[in-house]
Amino acid sequence: MFNALLARLHQGHRTIEYPDAPPPPLPERFRGRPTIDASKCPDGCALCAEACPTQAIENSDKPRIDLGRCLFCSDCVNACPAGAIRYTRDYRLAVRQRADLVVHPDREIKLAAAFDEKLKRLFGRSLKLRQVSAGGCNGCESDVNVLGTVGWDLGRFGIQFVASPRHADGLLITGAISQNMRLALMKTYDAVPSPKIVIAVGACAISGGPYAGHPEVQNGAEAAVPIDLYVPGCPPHPLTILDGLLRLLGRIEQGRNLTPDLAIAE
């Protein structure tokens, strides 16, 4: 007992203050939202699109990156002879519409909007989620679990993962939706009482990720269920997931100074 108290003293209080204060600094090499400087693109060059393992880059006129497919690897950055594509350390990536995941060279980002008033009243202070893992690599699950640790303490926002779909307000889906999980996913979805929401976390759940096009998977959850929040990444950083959840619940007020470090990743 005495040792437990000593250990408690040693370990201290570690829950981050975010979103009431800026989040802890991310590593210099962290790869957040990419930026494209199309003015640097050599004429007719498509090396970035060719290097991309998941065909996330479309290069018909100016390159555009679909974050729903992006693995946040450096293959395009390394392939580009002109340095036109760079990663920033902007962790804010979650959106409400699939089309908003596409990064254009000259378009503003459109982050996830909050629920309407009715859903905000229902879920704003208490959101219970059932997690369904369906054909991924357990990376997203790991960083969703991290949100439950003392450092992040997801419970303080009233967000909780529950053991039964009957107790849930929605699903948090990870994985490319393997053929072998499709039935279980649908049964789980049907068992959640309405109104219900679906959150797709990670490139797999949004587009199939590295497994896109495999006959063994369904290329993401969209073919099976309607999606209310897309959190891209492979896997997304816990901060990216939390930012998305809090935006959805209207817990990150507009205008508050939480502008992240937009420096280019090293």
Add this chain to the structure above:
Amino acid sequence: MSSLGTPASSDSHLATVANGRAIDRAAVPELSLEEFQQAILAAVGRDQRVVALFGMLDPDPAIVPLYLVLADDQQSSLRLARTRVRGDRYPSLTPRCPQLHLFEREIAEQFGIRAEGHPWLKPVRYHRSYRPGHDAWGRSESQPLIAGVTDYFRVEGTDVHEVAVGPVHAGVIEPGHFRFQCHGEDVFHLEISLGYQHRGVERALIGGPNPRSIHYAETLAGDTTVGHATAYCQVFEALGRCQKTPRSQTLRGIALELERLANHVGDLGALAGDVGFLPTASFCGRIRGDFLNMTATLCGSRFGRGMIRPGGVAFDVDAPILDDLLERLDASEKDCKSAVDLLWDSPSVMSRFEDVGRLPLAAAQDLGLVGPAARACGLQRDARHDHPSGIFRFAHIPVSTCDGGDVFARAYVRWLEIRHSIDFVREQLGALPSGAVRGDVKPPCPDQLAVSLIEGWRGEICHVALTDANGRFERYKVVDPSFHNWTGLAYALRNQQISDFPLCNKSFNLSYCGHDL
């Protein structure tokens, strides 16, 4: 079966290759099926292990070639052989060599050849045969395949009941189906049915290397990104005879041990949580993140995505990063010790860890267990020691064992390994060789076979690649440590309380996606 005589005493008829080396495919001796099976029995009788046994497609659709990789841990060498199975059946060796049971099931499912006499020849991942028209269970193409729908073992009798759990679980966990045969609270038998995470990675690797290949390797099991990516790169480099730089090898070793640290610390916290001991559960959940963040300092990703690449590593470290990592390593070491020592000091924890989920040494040996689960039964088995590659040829990490085979032993082995890994990372950060972090990358040579063994945090990761006449992957075999160990968990549950399942499960902490591929 009866035609199998006394096992031969010598294995001079097998090819020998070292971990991380390639061999001409033509140099792998082709044995008759009988000689092939005798070679397996003889080797296992000499304490060698089957690290891989797999089929592949042949131009002749009536034939399935089988390849065998045996590990001789004493000699630090690997033995290779192949055979050809003609027809849709062959005699199973599982009754005489239980560690083959899942390999034979996998071959049956992938290539439609039945291992006759196998005691539980059931599907592994629930997909169609890779050889159209050859299904081991005679199912037609039109018959729907539903994962988990199979004949389960059933115990009959009054007061016997069955408990079915999954594939969707109560927490944030991967999908799997668990079927318990219980008498009251006691578990007679647990059967584990997986395949829900099957996403066709092995099949997709065929025809590579291509831009996706390394990403497949990194996501075979996302919590073992460094382990699997290193195994892949080692195969790639062996096939192309690439030169590797000392600095890259050291950085790979550091990343591998950081991955082990994060996961072992997380497991100890989760074990504490499963017995309701919240201090260690809370502390370790956070400290795990500290180790993940060290990996992110190296390469930007908490899971080591992007770090390991053919030819070396994609990120170098400079003096400020080294100093920062060393400082954080010291702090995390203190935090770990403070958090984990509480476990061993608390009688309420020890009484829940000790003598629960005991796996006897003989069972671990028969089933071919690997990793901390094997070492917790007293087996001296660690690829870093037995088949060292990269930095582990020069920097030795002691093999940590315990001999209880229970939850406590599996927890304590992790604690021993945490301390050794911290020492290793500190030593290597302080003695990083100079030079480049990436050597020349040459494409794989044609008609080669390469084997790579890496001791990931769960145990031995085995990758085997065979190239065709154009230097493309004709077959790529992945054996995740979980492939060997899931049956160990099922065995450890025998005669345990069903309420101890979460604790036992966490003490193994196996991968679903690594198994399902």
